[in-house]
Amino acid sequence: MTDTSSGPLADLRVVEMGQLIAGPFCGQLLGDFGAEVIKLESPGAGDPMRQWGREKPHGRSLWWPVIARNKKSVTCDLRTAEGQGLARRLIDRADIVVENFRPGTLERWGLGYEELRRSNPGLVLVRVTGFGQTGPYAPRAGYGSIGEAMGGVRHVIGDPGSPPSRAGISLGDSLAAVFAALGTLAAVHDRHRTGRGQVVDSAIYEAVLAMMESLLPEWAIAGYQRERTGPVLSNVAPSNVYPTKGGEMVLVAANQDTVFRRLAAVMGRPELAEDPRYATHGARGHNMDELDGLIAGWTAGIGTGELLGRLHDGGVPAGRIYTARDMFEDPHFAAREAIIRLTHPDFGEFPMQGAFPRLSETPGTVRHLGPELGEHNTDVYGRLLGLTGDELTALSGRGVI
Template sequence: MKALLDGIRVLDMSTMIAAPTTASLLADYGAEVVKVEQPGRGDFVRTFGAQKQGHGLYWKTLSRNKRSVALDLHLPGVQQLIKRWITSFDVVIENFRPGTLEKWNLGPDTLLDIHPGLVILRVTAYGQQGPYRDRPGFGTLAEAMTGVAAVTGYDDRPPLLPAFPLADVVAGYLGSAAVLAALYKRQQTGEGEIIDLAIYEALMKVIELQILEFDQNGTLHKRKGNQLQDTAPRGAYLCSDGRWMALSGSTQPVAERVLRAIGGETLVRDPRFRTNLDRVQHADELDALIEAWCKERTRDEAIEELSNMGCAVGPLETVDSMLKNPQIQARESVVTVHDPDIGPMRMTGVFPKFSRSKPTIHWTGPSVVGQDTFAVLARDLGLSPTQIQALNETGDLSNTKTQCD
């Protein structure tokens, strides 16, 4: 079966999470992704987070379906090699600080002069312009600067930063959409594109409702835990068996179904809960009623009863229980992939589903830094083992000797 992005080649010169997520998504959809790693040390994600048997677990999924080539981009010989090689690719992804590629004589203008149809994605914390452009940054700072952390948590406690790379992953998804849009434009015009993606801007779509409310009404949201200032009921509720469920009544019909389920028509007609504005103003009282109702039922009983009434309700899972969730299992949202170093690994599948294509996880993140250097450069540039070894001996191309022996 032909892959969705069959024939598209991506040179992934990025590190860490945001930009590599874009490359990972493109690889999931069938693009050939060649990841450039610093010789010896490799990508920082190899040693980021949990490890097993000396291998980074996140690396194995973030770099799945990618090939690893070890090149030191600081070296003039490698920079010249990139200029020769760039015509083999449709997309370049990088996340160096602004000005770094230009310093290496690999700036977008230079690359587009060589390859006018190239799509270049540049991912940084703050973008290529503005007073923050030269500052180092990670997704955590985007979560702080955009106001996401300020409205997360409880008002009597400090702002809450996500316990996962929210901004990075959101930026990675936005980057993939931008690359595909640019490739579509190139198909029509033959012209390449330079995409300037600031991680904080990707996250601003998440907070946009609050931006609009402040701009038009002067509203500044407080931290309200699991409640929302815009709608009620909404929250996490503890059931009699010690397990949690989540519930949302974001539309009037659904909210009325919740009220009817826990208190009958009397509660539906209660003036405290008649409209969404009424319910928001009395959210604590409404939550107390839902909590009392849940404490008389196990989670499964509560979810079944509410679901049968047409309420929007579901289990609040931990990671271990989530993996057993029948919906996740039925859609193969988590799949098992064999890794040569670790063995069977469960990781997220390819999202979303396609009716006429079935994207596949062919392999996990490459075990060895630069393990594909010789094979890829020999194929793309016609370099012989002797030529690659000569580059290796001059220090312009490291970590290839073992591939050439």
């Protein structure tokens, strides 16, 4: 495959179809590690992510350069026979297709997996949807928020006296994309053994469900229903946010027995670790409110910086609750290059999170920001499919690209 990347996935070509977050974030992850990701977008408008998120006065999305980074954009009207034909020719030259349309959409376009694998038996088709490709709910429209609700996480987020809350990010979509990327790599690995591709079916509600720890056996075996508990977990103490002298909040997590002994020593109250009310994990959970009150009374008299210094020196996990501003100012973020900067034609210096996780020998990279709509039509259609300038002009005139 002809790609300038030297990442560990540089020998893989991905055709990304679909839009918004659940499918495209999977494409972003694969692209970060070197895959050549060719994104198919509708002529004229493109992916709605080009308009989503907070905008600068000149109306450009700040989200698009992130989720479309490292990708090539080509325009293709998949609702036309000619567009479907172009897509089919690209897929025949691809290792992976990522899509997040409602189940049955690809089949209506003549691009179902059984058709695609006839000419490309090694193809891995990655399908990200709300409810998966099978089951009675498969035909339903499924946004990330619904998957979060039905997967269980919404019920346990928020204050117990308030309705279920949401995280301030698109959690369900992103989890489904991460699991889709994991499934993609597993399928590609299996192809090395068998020579055959397969379908990766990543449902948003199941991706959320996968993160729900022991929720199911707790109910089925112990009759215990997890509920919203605000900033704490039931029976896990101390692990909470505590006030400091300056009015800030610091999160302290010292629920393990050995760590609690260290916290008690830092507090100058080593006897707390021997007190039957706090000596064990179960006892601390049972007496959570009382213990939190003791810790809060101590932290409230100490400035944030001094408090964190004492806790860190004593081996107690603790940290402030960061905003974006805090991340930019933190030396650890800088030392690990957790935030990288590229140049955007409109915004100038453009910061974003780097490629993750870190590989020691073949790390991921961000090679360029999200492309302009159809920026790579000539490169992709000309180089891969051999279309001439006249042919591309004719396709554009007919609204196919």
